[in-house]
Amino acid sequence: MAAGVSTATVSRAFNNPEKVAPEVRARVLATASALGWMPHAAAGALARGRTNIAGAIIPTLDNEIFAAQIGGMQSAFATRAVTLLLGCSNYDRDEAFRHAQAMLGKGVEALAIAGEAHRPELFETIAARGVPYVVTYSYRADSPHPCVGFDNREAFHRMTRYLLDLGHREIGLIVQPVAGNDRIEARVAGVREALAERGLGLRAGHVREGEWSIGFGRESLRAIMSGPAPRPASRPTAVICGNDWLAIGALLEARAMGLAVPTDLSITGFDDVAMAAQMEPGLTTMRVDNARIGSLAADYLLERLGGGTPSPVPPQVPDLIERGSTAPPR
Amino acid sequence: MAAGVSTATVSRAFNNPEKVAPEVRARVLATASALGWMPHAAAGALARGRTNIAGAIIPTLDNEIFAAQIGGMQSAFATRAVTLLLGCSNYDRDEAFRHAQAMLGKGVEALAIAGEAHRPELFETIAARGVPYVVTYSYRADSPHPCVGFDNREAFHRMTRYLLDLGHREIGLIVQPVAGNDRIEARVAGVREALAERGLGLRAGHVREGEWSIGFGRESLRAIMSGPAPRPASRPTAVICGNDWLAIGALLEARAMGLAVPTDLSITGFDDVAMAAQMEPGLTTMRVDNARIGSLAADYLLERLGGGTPSPVPPQVPDLIERGSTAPPR
DNA sequence: TTGTAAGCGTTATCAC
DNA sequence: GTGATAACGCTTACAA
Numbered sequence: 001m002a003a004g005v006s007t008a009t010v011s012r013a014f015n016n017p018e019k020v021a022p023e024v025r026a027r028v029l030a031t032a033s034a035l036g037w038m039p040h041a042a043a044g045a046l047a048r049g050r051t052n053i054a055g056a057i058i059p060t061l062d063n064e065i066f067a068a069q070i071g072g073m074q075s076a077f078a079t080r081a082v083t084l085l086l087g088c089s090n091y092d093r094d095e096a097f098r099h100a101q102a103m104l105g106k107g108v109e110a111l112a113i114a115g116e117a118h119r120p121e122l123f124e125t126i127a128a129r130g131v132p133y134v135v136t137y138s139y140r141a142d143s144p145h146p147c148v149g150f151d152n153r154e155a156f157h158r159m160t161r162y163l164l165d166l167g168h169r170e171i172g173l174i175v176q177p178v179a180g181n182d183r184i185e186a187r188v189a190g191v192r193e194a195l196a197e198r199g200l201g202l203r204a205g206h207v208r209e210g211e212w213s214i215g216f217g218r219e220s221l222r223a224i225m226s227g228p229a230p231r232p233a234s235r236p237t238a239v240i241c242g243n244d245w246l247a248i249g250a251l252l253e254a255r256a257m258g259l260a261v262p263t264d265l266s267i268t269g270f271d272d273v274a275m276a277a278q279m280e281p282g283l284t285t286m287r288v289d290n291a292r293i294g295s296l297a298a299d300y301l302l303e304r305l306g307g308g309t310p311s312p313v314p315p316q317v318p319d320l321i322e323r324g325s326t327a328p329p330r
Numbered sequence: 331m332a333a334g335v336s337t338a339t340v341s342r343a344f345n346n347p348e349k350v351a352p353e354v355r356a357r358v359l360a361t362a363s364a365l366g367w368m369p370h371a372a373a374g375a376l377a378r379g380r381t382n383i384a385g386a387i388i389p390t391l392d393n394e395i396f397a398a399q400i401g402g403m404q405s406a407f408a409t410r411a412v413t414l415l416l417g418c419s420n421y422d423r424d425e426a427f428r429h430a431q432a433m434l435g436k437g438v439e440a441l442a443i444a445g446e447a448h449r450p451e452l453f454e455t456i457a458a459r460g461v462p463y464v465v466t467y468s469y470r471a472d473s474p475h476p477c478v479g480f481d482n483r484e485a486f487h488r489m490t491r492y493l494l495d496l497g498h499r500e501i502g503l504i505v506q507p508v509a510g511n512d513r514i515e516a517r518v519a520g521v522r523e524a525l526a527e528r529g530l531g532l533r534a535g536h537v538r539e540g541e542w543s544i545g546f547g548r549e550s551l552r553a554i555m556s557g558p559a560p561r562p563a564s565r566p567t568a569v570i571c572g573n574d575w576l577a578i579g580a581l582l583e584a585r586a587m588g589l590a591v592p593t594d595l596s597i598t599g600f601d602d603v604a605m606a607a608q609m610e611p612g613l614t615t616m617r618v619d620n621a622r623i624g625s626l627a628a629d630y631l632l633e634r635l636g637g638g639t640p641s642p643v644p645p646q647v648p649d650l651i652e653r654g655s656t657a658p659p660r
Numbered sequence: 661t662t663g664t665a666a667g668c669g670t671t672a673t674c675a676c
Numbered sequence: 677g678t679g680a681t682a683a684c685g686c687t688t689a690c691a692a
């Protein structure tokens with residue numbers, strides 16, 4: 001090499017600084033930076049059998065909860081010089097599977113996958129390669145996978161019970177598309193379960209499922225509150241929304257319809273986006289630290305990469321944030 | 331190999347399907363999938379001298395504009411089997427530089443970098459390696475770098491002129507931190523320039539700079555509108571905000587202060603987040619297709635990777651969306 | 661059409 | 677403490 005040493009020494013200078021004479025080391029590093037030289041990672045990966053690459057598969061970055069999760073994961077991995085490969089499935093199982101395959105091919109040493117509603121081959125392929133992985137954002141005690149997240153069913157069960165305890169009996173529900181989304185499925189199940197425990201249920205006309213947007217929240221609230229009601233008593237006195245944007249839409253539409261919140265109608269959201277606290281009245285919602293879920297997932301995987309057997313990550317517990325949008329029914 | 335063929339044939343079966351007998355090809359693919367075998371990307375990269383990896387460096391995923399950009403970029407790259415390495419600098423030049431170095435080491439073949447306010451070494455290192463790159467989200471006609479984005483100065487110049495044409499003469503400004511952020515710097519410059527063209531300027535007490543949050547928007551508006559005013563006439567009749575969240579905060583605070591928008595005060599934002607249209611009154615703002623910026627950047631880079639000389643991407647032009655938050659001053 | 665064999669740029673194992 | 681040298685798992689002339 002230009003520094004007058006063998007390639008072996010260069011390699012050591014970079015990877016095992018203590019195994020090389022300080023003076024030589026300095027010279028190597030100096031010429032390297034003078035030449036703008038950099039170890040070729042692919043060659044290193046091949047020789048070492050390690051790539052220092054991890055992968056994350058999420059539905060989409062459009063959703064701030066996943067963006068936050070990836071941000072947290074990325075920082076945590078960066079502290080150990082692990083780079084993050086990102087794949088967005090757009091809520092498509094096949095696309096998620098393709099991303100997983102591509103990542104495995106690129107030699108990812110660990111994989112974080114949002115949710116567990118995936119093609120079985122996905123987990124099989126990962127297992128076949130012995131690559132450590134976690135399912136993020138969701139948590140089920142009896143899941144076959146290691147999870148880092150919270151129990152969606154339990155969270156919505158809690159929110160529903162909160163409304164029931166306030167005295168509500170007729171409850172509406174506006175959620176994101178359930179198909180292929182185990183988190184939403186669990187949320188709906190949580191609501192139904194809590195209702196069933198009090199001998200109640202969800203009326204078909206009081207449930208709406210569609211894209212999570214303010215617009216769909218508005219439209220859904222109007223449909224629910226002005227549907228063919230045999231008697232006004234069957235109109236819900238509370239509406240649970242799958243996330244804050246749906247809830248904000250519902251809140252705005254309630255105002256537009258002349259319904260007083262929370263007097264005529266209670267509304268709840270999920271995520272505690274910045275806007276939730278700013279609404280009039282403030283939105284009752286639940287908060288999860290998504291960046292933390294990302295960094296916990298990364299830490300877990302890093303530990304496994306280091307050969308350790310990390311203890312399972314305990315489920316995160318969302319905070320129920322009570323604001324002005326909920327109250328006992330009139 | 332297990333399929334009874336040489337490694338060369340396996341390689342061809344995967345990379346040059348037409349160069350191998352269909353029957354053999356089928357057998358190879360079949361045994362490969364049966365064994366769960368997959369070409370080792372690092373080895374391939376080493377032998378071929380190509381990694382099929384691109385990198386993107388952005389400040390943070392917390393900001394939906396960057397998240398959207400990365401989403402668009404990722405999809406566009408995915409269509410050509412290029413995977414995206416992501417790095418977040420948290421608005422720190424050193425961190426951005428470190429990410430760039432790490433990515434170059436990983437063998438990225440193209441780089442997209444948000445903004446041009448970076449350490450000069452960053453661009454030098456990239457140039458030294460001959461890696462194609464683009465600066466995203468910002469555009470300046472006389473920039474030394476290839477840009478994919480819009481002219482931030484021009485956009486805010488336009489917005490300011492719009493307010494001036496409505497008849498405003500005293501204008502306030504609430505923006506994100508300028509330090510190390512060329513996009514924001516350009517926006518402020520655009521405002522000052524438009525004012526200067528009419529012989530006007532920004533009063534010190536009417537300018538606020540801080541984190542882009544609803545909270546800072548509120549706090550800033552209150553400070554601006556209740557500052558030590560020698561005479562009420564010097565209070566601004568319009569406030570330009572660096573993004574929609576600041577503007578939404580300003581709008582909410584104006585309402586809280588009993589100021590009528592737009593009668594007493596006009597307010598403008600930037601980005602057209604979903605909430606902007608839902609405010610009362612709707613927020614006048616500007617919209618940019620961020621996902622498109624991402625995919626345009628990826629397409630440009632892909633073209634360069636293919637050996638082509640893509641024509642420079644024309645600057646995107648934000649739409650000025652006029653809503654109820656602006657009107658002539660009283 | 662298929663096989664042989666020489667790299668690709670590191671790391672790791674030996675000697676020295 | 678340092679230098680040869682054999683892997684690592686592929687791609688790609690070149691031969692057959």
